[in-house]
Amino acid sequence: MSLQWIIPLMAWFIPFSLFFAAITNERRASWGVARGVTLLGFVLAVLLGLGLSLDWLTLDKEARWTLASEASAIILGLVTFIGFINVGFSRSYMSGNSEDEKRYLRWLLVTLGSVAIVIATNHMLILVLGWLAITLSLHRLLIFYPNRPRAVLAAYKKFIFAKFAEVCLLSAVLILHYVHDTWFISEIYQQVKASESLNSWEQLAALLLALAALVKCAQLPLHGWLIQVVEAPTPVSALLHAGIINLGGYLLIVFAPLIVMSDIAQWMLLVVGGITTVLAALVMMTRASVKVRLAWSTMSQMGLLMVECGLGLFELALLHLIAHSCYKAYAFLNSGSEVESSISRRLSQAEAPRKSDWLIAGTFSLSLVGGMVWLFDATPPYSPWLLFAIALTLLVAERRGRLSVTGMSEMVWLSAFLLIVYSLQKSGLGLVIDNQQTSVGWPGDLWISLLLLLLMTGYLLLRYHHNLPWMMKVRRVFYAGFYLDELVTRLNLRVYPTRLPIRFKPKKLQIPKEELYQ
Structure with a gap:
């Protein structure tokens, strides 16, 4: 007996259950129903993703109306997970006015159901x-x-x-x-x-x-x-x-x-x-x-x-x-508590990296990332690896932070750990969706690399040289979003x-x- 009928049943149950939960808000806000529906949707999406990844289920003609690819099942699980967290937070955030609660929860569930339809359909x-x-x-x-x-x-x-x-x-x-x-x-x-x-x-x-x-x-x-x-x-x-x-x-x-x-x-x-x-x-x-x-x-x-x-x-x-x-x-x-931590960071004195810090951080990051590219014979484009090297450079150079100081040896282990985790996650999702060969070639890769170098230059100027007279004018334009x-x-x-x-x-x-x- 074929189990292919399970795919459309599980996938389409998620948006329609969200719409049904929205209808139940006529008399009062049904927060419990909303939480249960979003949690059930997340569980179904996870089961659907596992079935597709383990080849228990396949997206063939019997399920041609459902899910454009295996990546759709992953995104469907992500949306239902975000919805479950959001409904739980909203329950306390919106408490007070019953009419506002009903109106808010109704449109929240309709929005989540509409997003689920976009992802679930083929x-x-x-x-x-x-x-x-x-x-x-x-x-x-x-x-x-x-x-x-x-x-x-x-x-x-x-x-x-x-x-x-x-x-x-x-x-x-x-x-x-x-x-x-x-x-x-x-x-x-x-x-x-x-x-x-x-x-x-x-x-x-x-x-x-x-x-x-x-x-x-x-x-x-x-x-x-x-x-x-x-x-x-x-x-x-x-x-x-x-x-x-x-x-x-x-x-x-x-x-x-x-x-x-x-x-x-x-x-x-x-x-x-x-x-x-x-x-x-x-x-x-x-x-x-x-x-x-x-x-x-x-x-x-x-x-x-x-x-x-x-x-x-x-x-x-x-x-x-x-x-x-x-x-x-x-x-x-978590933006409420972020305000307090942001104020703490601004009030704390940070030690600006020295030239030797930048030199050591840049050499270490380029060597680590370059070695990874050479070891695994990575293919173009290389600009994403350059972005990773820039991020590691900033992380290592600014290890003497506002609230804590991290030793160089700890940063080496942290950088290696981040690079390994990034490579494993990227390779894991490569089993779900393949990269595609583009026609932009090295010109597109060079364009993005130049933009990334410009980003690092702008970061250094805004962070460490913002008191210069000409930089104050530039900062004002940036603050205005270029109007x-x-x-x-x-x-x-x-x-x-x-x-x-x-x-x-x-x-x-x-x-x-x-x-x-x-």
Whole structure:
């Protein structure tokens, strides 16, 4: 007896159970039901992933409507895990007003269910409908406090940009159906992978998919809404940064063969994603607000995710997506205590690394990473290894931190441990998804390497030379985000005007005149 019927049953149970749980919030917020449904969804996703990885289950024609690839099962488990944590945190965070609790939990579950549909489906039209549902339900969460002008403006811009991305996605889907005469992602995946080149229609579809992913991931200059949605409740920010914004990367992963065979799509990802990675990371260093810093960090991480897909490193992109989701969920939900620790770090005196520290750290890191590349005969691109070497250099050189001092021997063992763990995780996910050979070659690798060196240079200047007169002017420009969001917002409101809520000024204290002359 075939067990293939279990795949669609388990996968589709997850989103529909979330929708059912949303309906149960008519009288009161059913937090227990929500926790149980998300936990059950996580367990089912794990079992589904294990079955596929151990070849107990296969994605054949009997389950053609479900899961585009084995990577989809991993992402489905990630989303349900984030949802389970988010619901548990939201229960205490939103407690107080029963009407607000019902409204919040209803739209939270609908949003989670819509995300689960996007990941669980192998049908392109259902994928598009799921993305539309995410936009509509997430919009209700972003304007949960409708009297906050910044929150409404951010949600409005997000809604407009999301519509543009969805038009690009729908156009790409219709083109792919016209060319390949199928609605199923896995079949298009196999057909494109078996072909030697793309025709003009497929090139256009790849470009539209890359554009949709860039807009969805809030890449420059359409990034301002991501910074301003911190006005929404903290668990909404955690859900957005840890789960929803990563869907742009997921879209590129499931259409991987199409992306790597289109030069224009790859270079768009490398140029826009690479520039966003560097600039957003440097802007983050100038900000004081914890949640705003995390938002700029998300932009930078998503830019790096776009770069990894542009270089064909899809196993690394999948690892990055999982790690970023878990980290950002923790960071946002723990942002309250992060304020205290951030203040402690700023008040503590840090010892700036000496020239000898930089020389030792750079030599050690390049030798360690270079030795790993030579030992395992790693193939291009090499820019991700350069990024790892830069990170190790900063880690070792700045070992005399603000709150603690770490010996060089301990840093050697820590660096070796991190490199081994990174290699094992990357190799493990390589069993689920393969890297793809791209056509950008060494020029694309060189472009990203130059950007990474620029990132390190900017970091050193902003960190250790920010008191120089010319650097103070540069820092001011970075703090303003190069004024890109102001330009985009003005253009957006001119093309699509809207009316923002006006906060009434608090009443002024009225003091009788006779009391002033006593």
